[in-house]
Amino acid sequence: MNSVHHSAPGPDLIVIGSGVAGLAAAVEAAEAGLTVQVLEAADTVGGASAMSGAACFLVDTPLQRSRGIIDSVDLALADWERMGGPTADLEWARRYATDSAREVYQWCADLGIEWHALDQPEGNSVPRWHLPVGWGRRIVEVVEARARELGVTIRTGITAEEVCLSQSQVTGVRTRSAGVAETLPTSSVVVCTGGFIGSKEQVLKHAPQLRELPRILAGGSPTAVGLGHGLLEASGAQFTHLDHIWVYPYGTPDPSDASGARGLGIRGVSTEIWLNAEGRRFHDESLRGGYSGTKGLLAQPGCTAWLVLPAAEADQILLIDNEYYGTPEGPNPEAMKRFWVESPYVSAGDGPQALARAAGLPEEAVVHAISELNAAIRSGAATDPLTGRSLVGLHEVTGDLLAVQLFPMAQKNLGGVRTGPGCEVLTPSGDAVAGLYAAGEVAGMAGGHINGRAALEGTMFGPCVYSGRVAGRTVARRTQ
Known part of the structure; x- marks a missing residue:
């Protein structure tokens, strides 16, 4: 009692x-x-x-x-x-x-x-x-x-x-x-x-x-x-503009949350491309915040996209909003291994064609999107001809690849x-x-x-x- x-x-x-x-x-x-x-x-x-x-x-x-x-x-x-x-x-x-x-x-x-x-x-x-x-x-x-x-x-x-x-x-x-x-x-x-x-x-x-x-x-x-x-x-307080919610475009469901409501934010990626459900790039991926990044995501079919990165860069990723996966000191390696295996929103493949099949995306479009970006990087171009994104310091998206499906994620009031x-x-x-x-x-x-x-x-x-x-x-x- x-x-x-x-x-x-x-x-x-x-x-x-x-x-x-x-x-x-x-x-x-x-x-x-x-x-x-x-x-x-x-x-x-x-x-x-x-x-x-x-x-x-x-x-x-x-x-x-x-x-x-x-x-x-x-x-x-x-x-x-x-x-x-x-x-x-x-x-x-x-x-x-x-x-x-x-x-x-x-x-x-x-x-x-x-x-x-x-x-x-x-x-x-x-x-x-x-x-x-x-x-x-x-x-x-x-x-x-x-x-x-x-x-x-x-x-x-x-x-x-x-x-x-x-x-x-x-x-x-x-x-x-x-x-x-x-x-x-x-x-x-x-x-x-x-x-x-x-x-x-x-x-x-x-x-x-x-x-x-x-x-x-x-x-x-x-x-x-x-x-x-x-x-x-x-x-008796007065509230104002409670409908103003800051939404980020780089959320993916937390596999440790059985309800499916909680998301994880993806940070730390140096070489990434975003593909929509049609396998096309649609946005300057360096602008990944809640303004144009979210606008870009919400304009895509299903309001979703896939973040594609070289598997070799996976250890750079920090998942935010659940400290089981990492803290400011860095990612938890064991937890991250579980994420890559347990998340149904992660796909893997050796090269663009295999990745597209694993993610359920149109193969021809995915191969074209990745090949086009890689060609621009190889050419030494300073900017991406498709989006205007700076290509300085970026590596080609080759070898074993990972794709993480993205959804809009409410982050701040x-x-x-x-x-x-x-x-x-x-x-x-x-x-x-x-x-x-x-x-x-x-x-x-x-x-x-x-x-x-x-x-x-x-x-x-x-x-x-x-x-x-x-x-x-x-x-x-x-x-x-």
Whole structure:
């Protein structure tokens, strides 16, 4: 039988969720002298942040300047608006772009994070996609260590079931752990529980346009099932643009998931071509993000395609969204062996003709598509005559080949709970719920919908760090 425990006087702040937004909020509040407790429903700290590549869209950083890259807030904001469209929150976007070098880049660097790579994904006028050593897991580790150093209590395996309110003011959090219910008193709560992208049911509920697809996979963290959305809805919060779902084109079903709902993202391929059900190439494969990559995939018969690569490059592949297969340190060799054998969406063959037969694709078309690309590579051409893709550094697609069938995969929530400039949770009337704040993906990364309908790569993890810090500072300022 469940028991109920009423706790002693609680902390100044309770943070629900231990991803990077929650940990950043905890650090800010603790540095200002507040007592802070972080509650995490899972048994481990980090959530989706620990699984993330953690690449960040950052503007005018020391790394950019050291490489002669000239960037500016206005240039970045123009790119942001062009990608996100009319639903992008440009006020939050301008704040983030203006502060990103200090609030994300330098803050992480001061905690011991090294930013070691720059890239220019689709939609960016200059390289501003910064990759940290150790990816998201390393950032979670150093921010968690700082939080503990400051005296923050972090509890895992404890679920927040209700934010307690009295006369529209936060008074505590009702929790459950190992069957024991406990009410923790506090005057301030920051909800940082991530999105609902791990629940296919929630994705289709809030984004009905995705129901029209023949198949959509659920990516992201398997623990991202909308816990915080339920807490906030019960607290009277306003939500915005929940139908804005960021979908990647390189998902394939996870063979370890019996339901068939969960997907794995495929990263790390250096030589790949995408073939549709007719055996034809249809897209510049280097643009494999959620913008033109997904548009290209969804325009194909059945909204599916096959990623073809030389079998010799299979050990380079990293499967994301299930850490059984690999972490930022690299793939798990034994798990990857099982994937290649157990996935019914993987085909193998010695050469294009055998691969086409194994995958059930038209042989003549597949042979032609691969031969055409190989001829361009052999000729020394700088670009692919079919798609304009750069051929520099690519090898011919020859020998034993592998094909992995691709499906669209929901990866991020771009909409969420609407918040004010200090991350205070707003009601439908525009009023703030006293003592209640939200940051990170539950708040559409920041504000409710900072990105709009589409996102420049790197505009997820960075704004989560930023909004977490803003929320923690706001609580500290209003508590003292």
